[in-house]
Amino acid sequence: MSEKNRDGKRNARERLAAEREKHKAAERRRRTLIVGASVVCMLGLAAVIGVVAANSGKDDSAKKAGPVVAPSGAQGQDALAIPVGKEGAKSTLTVWEDFRCPACKGFETAYRSTVHELADAGKLKVEYHLATLIDGNMGGSGSRRAAxxxxxxxxxxxxxxxxxxxxxxxxxxTKDAYADNDRLIELAGKVDGLDTPAFRACVRDGTHDTWVVKSDQAFRNGHFGGTPTVLFNGKNIYQDQSMTPAKLKKMVEEADQG
Structure with missing residues (x-):
């Protein structure tokens, strides 16, 4: 074997080893989400995308749902963002989430009161984007139906x-309870005025299913690290281990005064 061939094979092995280490490092970063005290996200998007692709076609009910019907008041590109808060707020928190995702619940539990306080004060606008990552990872349809x-x-x-x-x-x-429309309707009873014939029909008919699929596609196209992904004024603060509700509040108030 010529010296040139040996060098080529050695360089190829070195590149492969370096690429593997790069992927391992990326995976370690994806596996940790610290929210407040500490919330761990065990979902690496790169791994999940493969599972999503493998499971595509197993549940085509969304594909048969018809044209994309965005919910009332949805904003942004392709009307995929659901806004909460004052339109003129100086700060925007963009949240990509999945209703089956435990780390999303951890984020909501830690930050909910702060986010509500800032939104109610007109200092923060929140744009929610819904993903169905857990459906692809664990199987089922609860993420999509809840969305x-x-x-x-x-x-x-x-x-x-x-x-x-x-x-x-x-x-x-691991329990796909949100795949049950009756459970979703039952929970609507906890919100004053929500459990109506129109709401029930919307849930049972999957009126926004195709919109949810489109939203999830946008999430995957964004190459985010997992759910939740949180952007503050466009900056990804998802992996900021120093982030706390108090720090977020300070950032919002400084922007509001600026």
Whole structure:
């Protein structure tokens, strides 16, 4: 074997080893999400995308749902963002989340009161984007159906309240309880004025299913590290281990005064 061939093979092995180490390091970074005290996210998006692709086609009900029907008041590119808070707020928190995701619940539990306080004060606008990552990772359809139900709640101005109820009652990650439309409708009873014939029909018909699929595709196209992914004024603070509700509040208040 010529010296040139040996050098070529050695360089190829070295590049492969370096690439493997790069992927291992990226995976370690993806596996840790610290929220407040400490919330661990065990979902690496790169691994999950492969599972999503492998499972595509197993549940085509969303594909048969018809045209994309965005929920009332949805904003942003392709109307994929559900806004909460004052339109003119100087700060925007963009949250990509999955109602079956335990780390998303951890984020909501730690930050909910602070986010509500800042939004109610007109200092912060929150844009929620819904993903179905756990459906692809664990199987099932609870992420999609819960997202559809949340979009149905948005149609009547009840998204924020129903959003919180879904996290407060989140089933275990391995239990696809949100695949049951009756359970989603039952939880709507915890939000004043939400459990109506129109809401029930929207949930059962999967009115926004195709919109949810489109939202999830945008999430995957964004190459984010997992759920939740949180952007503050466009900056990804998802892996900022020093981030706390108090620090977020300070950032918002400084922007509001600037």
């Amino acid at each position: 559809n139900a949340a979009a149905c709640a948005q149609d009547v101005g009840k998204f924020a309240a129903y959003h919180d109820v879904l996290y407060e009652n989140q089933p275990e990650e």
